[in-house]
Amino acid sequence: MSVLVHGARVLGGEPTDLLLRSGTIAEVGALAGTPAAEGATVLDARGLVALPGLVDLHTHLREPGREDAETVESGTRAAARGGYTAVFAMANTFPVADTAGVVEQVKRLGDEAGWAEVRPVGAVTVGLAGEQLAELGAMADSAAAVRVFSDDGHCVSDAVLMRRALEYVKAFDGVIAQHAQEPRLTEGAQMNEGTVSAVLGLRGWPSVAEEAVIARDVLLADHVGSRLHVCHVSTRGSVEIIRWAKQRGVQVTAEVTPHHLLLTDELVRGYDPVYKVNPPLRTQADVEALREGLADGTIDVVATDHAPHPVEAKDCEWSAAAMGMTGLETALSVVQHAVVDTGLLTWADVAQRMSAVPARIGRLAGHGTPLAAGEPANLVLLDPAARTVVDPEAMATSGRNSPFRGMELPGRVEATFLRGEPTVLDARLVERGPN
Template sequence: MSKILIRGAKVLGGEAQDVLIDGEIIAETGTGLSAEGAQVIEAGGQVLLPGLVDLHTHLREPGREDSETVLTGTRAAASGGYTAVFAMANTFPVADTAGVVEQVYRLGKEAGYCDVQPIGAVTVGLEGKKLAELGAMHDSAAGVTVFSDDGKCVDDAVIMRRALEYVKAFGGVIAQHAQEPRLTEGAQMNEGVVSAELGLGGWPAVAEESIIARDVLLAEHVGSRVHICHLSTAGSVEIVRWAKSRGIDVTAEVTPHHLLLTDELVRSYNPVYKVNPPLRTERDVMALREALADGTIDIVATDHAPHPHEDKDCEWAAAAMGMVGLETALSVVQQTMVETGLLDWAGVADRMSVTPARIGGAKGHGRPVSAGEPANLTLVDPAYRGVVNPADFASRSRNTPYEGRELPGRVTHTFLRGRATLVDGKLA
């Protein structure tokens, strides 16, 4: 593998430096570096970050290859600056056995665009009735440490307690999709003024908040780790903040779309805005941004949820829930957090690389940009402005809420262990 010299990049948005990659590692950092025969990337004005890590991605394979495959999903990840993604378990068949998680893990290795770490199901078939083979999945070649029934809530308190107790033995974490099912029967969007005016079934904030409150108390009782998926309400922020003040081992994520979009967009009845949990109010958006800035919310996770055209191009009530997000996440975070002054680029690196890698145990990722570390890196041009065109996506699906919207920033290069997976904005 040849040497690569990244010249003049602002490491974590700070002073301009040169970074020399030799093989799979960062060989040297500093100024005025040179390396005979090295490929030189002139990166003046660009920001160099540790490779992004997504703790919440739907790659759909096996079973829904019409939406996405591990190959197309990881190509989308590389395009968005990601070097590692965690693949959710709601596939067909469900990733609730060692065999299925090993299949996903192997497909990621074969694709080669980013590391793929499978997430195992908490319960058999995501049915919420019986614990899945948590230990077998952890002991498999995939080494699963994160478990989630995402798409469905583990609503049975006894099952949730048992899951927390089980994973405690090997330092695992339960990632909860917080949605009380009986409070969301027939729900179509956020419960509030807009849902009342449109006559759509309301999805109350308390359906999320009540599960989070229960689960942080269970985690405290058991002494185990719980992670809250796609937190979306101001009330949820306060519960997590309270739990952390008590020393409960809870972490939480927010999606890019919940940092930017509100339920006012549902007035268009465009199903591209239909997502789970639903888009909330401007008040919720502001609370989520502030919580991400102050660390109450630990990370940004995309909840990349690809769907084929026919599942979205239909009437609102029949449309599938979800949005693609891997290829636009960093741009949305730049707009909502960096350009508003809530986070600097070092903070972005923490929320989108360092901390998700720590929570999920992604070895070699989220590491400092310094000599001797694995060369998992993302180079972004923050001055770029461009209009989102889903036809340019590497993802197999096109269900983005940002079509036609101008967003800042562009990932120019992504490096996975020193090998360029994205070069000048194009997949290698």
């Protein structure tokens, strides 16, 4: 199949054409009406922004074991609708992805679904229990070729175990992605510790519980000379620690979620469990610091932490509700709203933070590459002028726990291509054709 993408603004720049053929970008330039485009399906992409296919370093696909919340098929279909061509599937499944057999199963499910490339994340410890290292080498050598390891949902709180994990993954250029949460400081915590928690009478989750673990781990990573990735950074202090570590030359990268770039703990005043998440929504000052950290490169990537739950896990009282929010289908719109439309980032910056850099951190070949001739045809077409009211019931994900329900957000994904094949395509692009 050959496709001529006509008039797209690559990275928000001047309009141009892209010819997709045999899974690659065959040519870029003024191609409409030329022999090179003969026989190609023409898409009218005028007014649309073309970005490399997005890569999510932090997705919960739930399968195996929690298919009531999400499956690899439904989760990757949601990813495609959000503009993603690759996702890293977290290890907190049932059974836990702590062996070569389980990570290979997850990869196979992704291959069979075909909506996006799935790279499994291996657990750091057996059963996420934080007591014994998992089979890191076996997972790295498996058909899944795991390079990212995380106990996400649980902190590797034992400093000796964390040091051993960092040392171990150096042998195959792996990275430990830490869920920074000191367990003793967050025991029974329900939301951010601050004015709102005091008013509501909910046990607070102090910022220092995150910051203390990050401070320890950047020192450990520096000591052993290994790669550390910090999951879902949520506080101003965390940004400052990571900035300090990078200035020292520590091999540390960090991510921020779309919801932490936009939402605050003020939303918890209504006790709606859709706003219950780990780490918790913080203050407006934290939101501003996270945006600034993303803009100046202290925070390297935006990762969704897409965490679908069955309805009953959220449709209950606050204290009993599960933590987590969906995010794959709204991430690009939230980023546009929070940091592009506010002038903090350009579309070229977004391509780096949501495609090129996460692919590099995860050692994922074939994704995050420039939209240039000879490169893999993994790309997304976005209408930045569109505005959509978020309706979780209309989403592809099985989870309905979107914190953006009813919110009008800018930007709409019109097409996503994985290796040159459309996984999402608005038929109107084909029907109009160029003038």
